[in-house]
Amino acid sequence: MSGSKSATRNSRRPPENGASPRGRYWRVLALSLGSGAVFAVLFYLWGRELFPRAAGRWGGTFPFVGAVALTLAVALFLSEWFGFAGREVRKVRLAARDSLFLCSLALLLFFAAKAVIDLLAEIPALEHGVPTRVYAYLIPLPAFAMVVRVLINSETSILFTVAASVLAAAAASGSWPALLFLLLAGTAGAARARRVPDRYRMLLVGAQTAPVCALAAAALEFSFHGGGGVLWAGIFGAVNGLLSGPIALAVMPVAESAFGYASDIRLMELSGTGHPLLSRLMMETPGTFHHSVMVGTLAEAGAIAIGANPVLCRVAALYHDIGKLVKPQYYSENQAGVENVHDAMSPGLSRAVILSHVKEGVRMAGEFRLGDRITEIIGQHHGTSILYCFLDKARPLIQDRKASEEMFRYPGPKPKTREAAIIMLADATEAAVRSLGRPTPQEVDETVTGIVNRIYFDGQLNECDLTLRDLHAVGRAISQVLAAVAHGRVDYPEAGKGAV
Numbered sequence: 001m002s003g004s005k006s007a008t009r010n011s012r013r014p015p016e017n018g019a020s021p022r023g024r025y026w027r028v029l030a031l032s033l034g035s036g037a038v039f040a041v042l043f044y045l046w047g048r049e050l051f052p053r054a055a056g057r058w059g060g061t062f063p064f065v066g067a068v069a070l071t072l073a074v075a076l077f078l079s080e081w082f083g084f085a086g087r088e089v090r091k092v093r094l095a096a097r098d099s100l101f102l103c104s105l106a107l108l109l110f111f112a113a114k115a116v117i118d119l120l121a122e123i124p125a126l127e128h129g130v131p132t133r134v135y136a137y138l139i140p141l142p143a144f145a146m147v148v149r150v151l152i153n154s155e156t157s158i159l160f161t162v163a164a165s166v167l168a169a170a171a172a173s174g175s176w177p178a179l180l181f182l183l184l185a186g187t188a189g190a191a192r193a194r195r196v197p198d199r200y201r202m203l204l205v206g207a208q209t210a211p212v213c214a215l216a217a218a219a220l221e222f223s224f225h226g227g228g229g230v231l232w233a234g235i236f237g238a239v240n241g242l243l244s245g246p247i248a249l250a251v252m253p254v255a256e257s258a259f260g261y262a263s264d265i266r267l268m269e270l271s272g273t274g275h276p277l278l279s280r281l282m283m284e285t286p287g288t289f290h291h292s293v294m295v296g297t298l299a300e301a302g303a304i305a306i307g308a309n310p311v312l313c314r315v316a317a318l319y320h321d322i323g324k325l326v327k328p329q330y331y332s333e334n335q336a337g338v339e340n341v342h343d344a345m346s347p348g349l350s351r352a353v354i355l356s357h358v359k360e361g362v363r364m365a366g367e368f369r370l371g372d373r374i375t376e377i378i379g380q381h382h383g384t385s386i387l388y389c390f391l392d393k394a395r396p397l398i399q400d401r402k403a404s405e406e407m408f409r410y411p412g413p414k415p416k417t418r419e420a421a422i423i424m425l426a427d428a429t430e431a432a433v434r435s436l437g438r439p440t441p442q443e444v445d446e447t448v449t450g451i452v453n454r455i456y457f458d459g460q461l462n463e464c465d466l467t468l469r470d471l472h473a474v475g476r477a478i479s480q481v482l483a484a485v486a487h488g489r490v491d492y493p494e495a496g497k498g499a500v
């Protein structure tokens with residue numbers, strides 16, 4: 001990669017959900033009214049217990065006055081905190097969907113915390129010998145922090161853990177040991193949920209969190225209240241950690257279906273060829289299916305090389321060209337042994353058909369609920385790159401000013417994530433190297449370098465966080481895999497002449 005322009009890591013993106021000032025105003029108003037209503041319900045249910053002094057002063061109007069005051073305080077807190085974090089930490093620029101998800105999760109946690117504490121207090125067997133304060137060590141914050149890390153990212157899970165700890169500690173009458181425990185346990189859970197490709201791994205994360213929770217609970221109980229409930233605190237802390245895996249596994253499918261997220265577990269499920277879209281791709285467009293599997297292998301290698309998400313790269317690559325299912329015969333990889341239909345078509349018509357596979361792919365991804373991460377990659381895998389194969393054919397039209405080069409560009413958007421950029425690079429290089437037949441490793445390397453440079457200088461990587469170092473590493477990884485595949489191809493012996 002010979003280009004040496006400044007790195008793109010610090011490039012500023014416009015807000016993902018950039019709404020007009022008027023739209024933003026209505027959204028803030030709706031959000032405020034919504035949160036006010038939720039807080040009013042909470043105050044009505046538990047206000048007297050949680051804020052006895054304020055409840056005594058305000059009498060019957062307490063739930064409403066308290067709700068308005070708390071909404072204002074929470075709104076200020078969230079706008080200051082997430083506003084600051086969103087400006088300075090790129091990964092915390094949350095879309096409206098993420099904010100709604102986090103708020104729902106925090107509220108669910110509050111209800112879960114209240115339910116745990118109130119229900120345990122009702123059990124007669126626990127009444128004697130177990131101090132009620134240790135019930136707080138069962139508040140399932142580790143599970144929720146793990147869910148946020150798996151579905152959004154680590155930065156957001158840290159912020160969520162802090163905000164949700166405060167809210168959940170309120171359910172435990174705002175005690176210091178509860179708050180400190182929740183902060184620690186949530187962080188421990190989120191820290192261990194780095195890559196979770198299957199359910200077993202999620203259970204393992206919970207099991208690894210359990211000793212930390214047990215130790216933290218016992219130590220906090222001992223330091224704040226002496227030796228009385230240390231054993232129970234340790235047991236409850238351990239149970240909390242052990243249950244965090246199953247609870248996270250129960251919450252995740254609901255969150256995925258309601259908010260359109262796709263965890264690595266869901267991605268692994270989608271990678272099976274039993275999925276109707278992949279079966280159709282395999283049966284109806286074997287050329288595209290083979291190309292997609294190859295792109296997946298290359299993208300996975302590229303992702304591993306720079307610490308991006310290899311599961312997302314491999315699975316999104318499998319689906320990146322599903323839009324070709326609509327008119328498979330128009331794509332070169334499915335034309336083996338048949339006439340090229342584009343020979344009899346105008347370049348404009350060919351362009352329209354080929355460009356449509358991105359739009360069709362996004363539509364089908366929505367229809368089959370593949371999740372936002374895969375859908376976005378399908379929409380971005382060609383960025384705004386030029387359709388070179390028909391550009392040459394259209395040269396006479398361009399010279400006569402009946403067409404322009406810009407018309408032969410994909411509509412975009414450009415890749416927004418490292419994973420989308422890796423798939424764009426893998427897609428373009430796979431197609432180029434395939435057309436070489438049986439290249440030498442050096443030819444493969446030169447072709448990959450040429451394609452990567454072309455994509456870079458065309459500005460296709462301007463909106464993602466791939467650094468020049470990453471770009472070089474991805475190019476090298478793709479080149480190595482392609483060279484190995486080209487070298488590994490063997491000519492089958494003619495019938496009757498070779499070994500059996």
Ligand SMILES: [Fe+2]
Nearest residue numbers: 320321381382
């Ligand atoms: Fe494509």
Ligand SMILES: [Fe+2]
Nearest residue numbers: 291320321427
């Ligand atoms: Fe492709």
